[in-house]
Amino acid sequence: MSALDTALDVVSAVCLLLGAALTLVAAIGLLRLSDVLARMHVTAKPQVLGVLLALLGVGLRLRTETDVATLVAIGAFQLITVPVAAHMVGRAAYRTGQVDPSRLEEDELARRLEDEERRRAGDRATGA
Structure with a gap:
């Protein structure tokens, strides 16, 4: 086993x-935090970074092209889907009254919802 292999294994273990x-x-944080927005934040940011570090650690350990390509695809999928899902959860929580407006x-x-409602009311009044 070469010195490079040993160093990569150590870095892999640290990343994992x-x-x-x-x-x-x-x-x-998901269990301890009090409101939806705080929970949403803690599940999106450190979770994704933790998954990416774990994927990096596995990639450094496996080192084959196929495995690394698969891990890159998994990481990209996480980076694309988790923020969108967190945004949708936050938006749904807001619209269902789960968010305390005094904490914002x-x-x-x-404002956007009020503007949209005014626009719809104007469209109904003009028959559009």
């Missing part, structure tokens, strides 16, 4: 441990 630790932090610094969605 850090990934597992971040995923554990996300799981604990700025409520941009409320």
Whole structure:
């Protein structure tokens, strides 16, 4: 076993441990945090970074083209889907009244919903 293989194995182990630790932090945050928006944040950010670090660790350990290509595809899928899912969960929570408006610094969605409602009311009044 060469020195490069040993170094890559050590880096792989560190990435796997850090990934597992971040995923554990996300799981604990999901259980401990109080509201939907905080839970949504902790499940999206550290969870994805933890998964990416774990994938990097596995990729450094396996080192074959097919395996690395598969891991890259998994990582890309995580990066694309998790933020969109978190956004949709937050939006659904807001619309169903699960979000406390007093905890928001700025409520941009409320303004947009009010503008949309005014536009619809105007369209109904003009018969459009």
